[in-house]
Amino acid sequence: MSILKSLIYLLIYPGLLFLFVYSTFCEWFDRKLYARLQNRVGPAYTGRAGILQPVADFFKLLFKEDIIPERADRVIFSSLPVVGLAIVLTAGLYLPLWNIDVSIPSYNSFQGDIIVVLYLLSLPTLIFFLAGWHSTNFFSTLGGVRVLTMLFGYEVPLFLAILSPAIVADSWRLAEIADFYQKCPFLLLFQLTGFFVAVIALQAKLERTPFDIPHAETEIVGGTFTEYSGKKLAFFRLMTDIEMVVGSGLIATVFMAGFPGNAFVSFVNFIIKTLIVISILSLIRAACSRIRIDQMVNFSWKWLTPLAVMQLFISILVKGVFWRILQ
Amino acid sequence: MKKITIPIGPQHPALKEPISLRMTIEGEVIKDADVRLGYNHRGIEKLAESKTYIQNIYLMERICGICSHSHTTCYVQAVEALCGLEVPKRGLYIRTLVSELERIHSHLLWLGVAAHEAGFDSLFMYTWRDREVVMDLLEIISGNRVHYAINTIGGVRRDISEQQKEKILEGIEFLRKRTEYYTNLGTTEPTFVARISGVGKLPKEKAIELCAVGPTLRASDVASDIRKDDPYAVYDEIPFDVCTADTCDVLGRVVVRVKELIESYKIVEFVIKNLPAGEIKIKAPRKVPEGETVSRYEAPRGENIHYVKSNGTDKPERLKVRAPTLANYPATIEMLKNGFVADIPLIFAAIDPCICCAERVVELIDVKSGRSDIMTFSEIKRKYFCEKKRETL
Numbered sequence: 001m002s003i004l005k006s007l008i009y010l011l012i013y014p015g016l017l018f019l020f021v022y023s024t025f026c027e028w029f030d031r032k033l034y035a036r037l038q039n040r041v042g043p044a045y046t047g048r049a050g051i052l053q054p055v056a057d058f059f060k061l062l063f064k065e066d067i068i069p070e071r072a073d074r075v076i077f078s079s080l081p082v083v084g085l086a087i088v089l090t091a092g093l094y095l096p097l098w099n100i101d102v103s104i105p106s107y108n109s110f111q112g113d114i115i116v117v118l119y120l121l122s123l124p125t126l127i128f129f130l131a132g133w134h135s136t137n138f139f140s141t142l143g144g145v146r147v148l149t150m151l152f153g154y155e156v157p158l159f160l161a162i163l164s165p166a167i168v169a170d171s172w173r174l175a176e177i178a179d180f181y182q183k184c185p186f187l188l189l190f191q192l193t194g195f196f197v198a199v200i201a202l203q204a205k206l207e208r209t210p211f212d213i214p215h216a217e218t219e220i221v222g223g224t225f226t227e228y229s230g231k232k233l234a235f236f237r238l239m240t241d242i243e244m245v246v247g248s249g250l251i252a253t254v255f256m257a258g259f260p261g262n263a264f265v266s267f268v269n270f271i272i273k274t275l276i277v278i279s280i281l282s283l284i285r286a287a288c289s290r291i292r293i294d295q296m297v298n299f300s301w302k303w304l305t306p307l308a309v310m311q312l313f314i315s316i317l318v319k320g321v322f323w324r325i326l327q
Numbered sequence: 328m329k330k331i332t333i334p335i336g337p338q339h340p341a342l343k344e345p346i347s348l349r350m351t352i353e354g355e356v357i358k359d360a361d362v363r364l365g366y367n368h369r370g371i372e373k374l375a376e377s378k379t380y381i382q383n384i385y386l387m388e389r390i391c392g393i394c395s396h397s398h399t400t401c402y403v404q405a406v407e408a409l410c411g412l413e414v415p416k417r418g419l420y421i422r423t424l425v426s427e428l429e430r431i432h433s434h435l436l437w438l439g440v441a442a443h444e445a446g447f448d449s450l451f452m453y454t455w456r457d458r459e460v461v462m463d464l465l466e467i468i469s470g471n472r473v474h475y476a477i478n479t480i481g482g483v484r485r486d487i488s489e490q491q492k493e494k495i496l497e498g499i500e501f502l503r504k505r506t507e508y509y510t511n512l513g514t515t516e517p518t519f520v521a522r523i524s525g526v527g528k529l530p531k532e533k534a535i536e537l538c539a540v541g542p543t544l545r546a547s548d549v550a551s552d553i554r555k556d557d558p559y560a561v562y563d564e565i566p567f568d569v570c571t572a573d574t575c576d577v578l579g580r581v582v583v584r585v586k587e588l589i590e591s592y593k594i595v596e597f598v599i600k601n602l603p604a605g606e607i608k609i610k611a612p613r614k615v616p617e618g619e620t621v622s623r624y625e626a627p628r629g630e631n632i633h634y635v636k637s638n639g640t641d642k643p644e645r646l647k648v649r650a651p652t653l654a655n656y657p658a659t660i661e662m663l664k665n666g667f668v669a670d671i672p673l674i675f676a677a678i679d680p681c682i683c684c685a686e687r688v689v690e691l692i693d694v695k696s697g698r699s700d701i702m703t704f705s706e707i708k709r710k711y712f713c714e715k716k717r718e719t720l
Contacts, residue, residue: 038452138333142668209446210518218341218444218672289519290446292669293355 009108014097014270019089022271023241024054029275030244030282037286054241058234066230071136080134081228081235084127088242091120095249096175097270098263105173112172117250118159121205124243125151128207128214128224131236135227143223146214146293150204153300154211158201160308161194164315165254174250178258185257190318194311195255197304199280202247204296206240208281210288211296248277330358333668337366341444341672344682348675352668360663362656367683375646380406380480380615383643387633388474390648391684393436396429397626398633398648398684399478404559405622405635406480409615415606416561418482423560424495424598425468425477427591431502432461433627434584434591437679438509441581444672445522450512457505464498467491482608492599503592510585514578523577527662527674530575539658540651541629542587543678545571546579553625567594577677614641626651628679650684 009015028043028051035042043050068077094113105111125147132144166172168187169180181188204211215223222228228236252258252273259266259273291299330353337345345366351359371390375383387402388395400422407414435458442450462472469475469485477483513519529539534547544551552569554562570586572579619636629651636645655678662674 038449039456040452209448212446213669216446216669218446219669221340286449288447289442289450289516289522291518291521292667294667295521 006107009098010093014095015093016089019092019242019245020238023238023245024058025051026245026248026274026278027054027241028052030278030285033279033282034286037282058238061234061237062231064230064233066232067227069136069227072227073134076130076134077227078232080127080131081232081239084124084239085235085242087120087123087127088239088246091117092242092246092249094120094174095246095253095270096178096258097249097266102175102179109175110173114162114166114172114174114177114254117174117246118162121243121247121250122151122155124239125155125205127239131228132214132224135224137227139220139222139226140224142220143214143226146220147207147224149293150207150211150213150296153297154201154204154304157197157300157304157308158205160305160312161198161201162250162254164194164308164311165191167312167315168319170319174253174258178253178260181257182260187318188255188257190314191255191311193307193314195251197308197311198251198255199277200284200304201300202251202277203281203284204300205247206244206281209285210291212290213293213296216290244278244281245274248274248281251277329353335671341675342682344680346680346682348663348671350663350668350671355668357663357666357668357671360660362660364656364682364686367686369683369686372646372648372687375643377642379613379641380643381613383646384478384480385474385476387648388476390650391681392473393433393681394429394626394628394631394684395474396425396477397624397631399476400426400560401622401624401626401631401633402635402646403478403480404624405620405633406615407611408620408622409618409635409637410480410612411616412481412609412611414482415609416603417486417605418607419561420598420602421468421483421485421487421607422478423562423565424487424595425465425475425483426560427594427598428461428465428468428495429475430627431588431591431595432458432465433679434588435461437584437627437676438513438581440679441523441577441673441676442513442519444676445519447516447519447522450509450516450519453505454509457502460498460502464495467494479608479611481611482606484608486607487602492602495599496596499592499595503589506585506588506592510589513581513585520578523581523673524574526577526670527666527677528575529658529662533661534575534658537657537661538654539629540654541626541679542580542583543629543655543658545569546583547575548573553623553630557623559622559624561598565594565597577673580677614639615643619645628652628681629654648684648687650681652678652681653685653687655680656685 011017032042032050043053046052046056068074093108094117096109128147129144132140132147135141165181166177169177171177171180207214215225225233225236249270252270256273259269261269330351332349332351335348335350336342337347347363347366349361349363350357371386375386378386384399384403387398390398435454439451439454439458442448442454465475466472468487468491469477477485529543529547531547531549534544534549539547548571550569550571553559555569567590570583570590572582615637617637617639619634622633624631631651632649634645634647635643638644659675659678663671666674
């Protein structure tokens with residue numbers, strides 16, 4: 001029975017199938033919201049209100065011609081999209097989504113899984129860099145270098161911001177952190193700064209405006225993805241979508257008290273909370289213009305990182321002073 | 328760090344028309360730039376010599392898809408000067424009205440393009456949506472959205488009714504409100520301003536030295552505008568200000584164009600309210616007396632010059648067009664130097680390039696011998712295409 005449950009967990013919910021379906025829905029939601037904010041209609045034809053458009057795009061790309069540049073390393077060039085997709089799908093399994101028992105650690109919920117998720121979410125950046133580098137195209141290489149430069153900007157504030165609620169909760173396990181905040185939700189108010197830092201850093205990690213520097217169309221054509229086409233591009237796009245779901249799921253877990261309740265209630269919780277995060281991401285995307293790479297690094301070290309450090313101090317104060325008094 | 332040369336164009340997402348910018352870069356900094364033209368030669372000047380003066384109005388209209396009215400006005404002014412025609416006041420007012428509406432549509436379009444190059448797609452979508460309003464106004468007046476075909480030698484082809492006047496005033500009122508919003512947005516939105524301020528510096532002395540024209544020149548604090556300096560049509564009767572900015576960068580070029588939008592709304596309202604009664608055109612002779620003349624016109628992109636030489640027949644002997652984009656290329660090179668790679672599309676878009684309008688001559692240079700030749704098309708075919716064919720066979 002437990003094997004069956006594990007299989008369902010891996011392949012159906014919240015594994016492969018659910019992440020695929022939900023990430024395409026999120027892409028549609030993001031596109032539709034972004035379009036409405038810009039006074040456009042957005043996807044409208046495939047399915048009701050264009051809801052199947054991302055799925056259609058995915059399958060259409062699968063059937064498109066797949067070109068590998070002559071000078072590129074065939075093996076690495078072709079394996080990167082698959083590896084990247086596997087990485088983000090794995091990261092999705094660690095979200096405390098479906099009847100996770102807080103008292104019993106399991107293979108997908110253990111002390112330190114928050115670090116594992118953060119680590120797995122850092123790897124796509126490396127995948128993008130390698131993809132750009134191995135394309136042997138000038139624009140791809142420049143895109144790849146920009147990906148890596150950006151990594152040094154947003155990764156530190158993201159880690160600091162995500163880990164500070166864990167410090168208050170006194171645990172490195174996502175299920176326990178969520179459980180802690182379900183019991184005393186008012187403590188979440190102290191984490192507001194961290195929440196916004198994490199959302200902005202996630203925006204940078206997903207390479208969306210104003211941080212879409214590595215694939216700035218008007219500057220370096222397709223950036224990292226210039227040489228990618230067909231199946232491989234489809235996988236990369238799916239990978240970015242799933243990364244968005246997992247990233248917003250992670251933020252919802254640590255900053256919004258996770259997804260309490262039985263299978264259905266937690267599912268609804270997950271949908272609502274991730275959509276809130278994705279709405280904020282879309283809003284930022286619509287309200288900003290792309291910034292330059294040097295401005296991005298400046299911004300993250302002058303503003304994001306100090307704010308994240310401040311959040312860390314607040315968390316330590318909360319844990320050391322208020323929490324003791326309350327107990 | 329090693330210097331490398333990267334090609335931007337002739338095919339690149341930032342360039343909607345074919346031109347090649349060769350950038351010598353060190354890291355992300357541009358050290359030198361080179362512009363290569365001639366990818367889209369259309370032979371319009373040669374074609375004009377084989378068409379009558381009336382036919383040429385519609386040919387001139389097709390030089391540019393955005394400032395089509397600029398080219399026809401410039402051309403008919405030259406022909407009218409050759410014939411010594413006195414165009415009726417009402418005709419001139421309508422001509423001015425259309426030219427200002429065209430300026431509004433061109434500047435709104437440019438604002439959207441600039442925002443898109445900077446990655447600010449929301450502003451792009453908003454300005455282009457509002458541009459539809461002015462396109463509709465132009466359609467009300469002329470029946471066409473792009474090539475208005477309103478000019479004719481000796482006046483204009485269509486009159487304006489009272490109903491049309493009301494519609495235009497309504498549309499202008501709406502656009503004025505929107506433009507105030509964009510002025511606020513374009514000059515205060517932090518990420519957008521961070522991208523455009525201090526980018527593509529063109530000091531005042533350099534701008535004059537390199538003969539920049541239009542908003543590019545005015546953004547370098549030089550108050551030069553053909554409408555004021557050498558008034559044509561009825562600009563000497565219309566009160567308006569020449570807009571300048573002193574920041575000498577892309578932000579300045581945005582500010583100048585947005586200010587000009589506001590000025591254009593004023594001019595349109597003035598023209599509508601002071602439209603004199605009377606004829607809209609006078610009959611022009613088919614044959615133009617011998618002579619030559621130069622006509623200047625302030626197009627949305629800058630000074631447009633047409634030179635017409637007639638030999639007493641119904642066809643011009645020579646017609647030369649200097650589109651404003653061509654005058655701005657030397658200044659662009661200066662602006663690009665020491666900029667960032669990320670700023671190339673922004674700086675280049677800031678001159679509002681209309682590449683096909685500026686293409687005039689194709690020079691064929693043999694790569695091996697460096698010899699330059701003037702050839703006919705059939706000679707090119709025989710020499711290059713046939714050789715290729717033999718090789719592949």
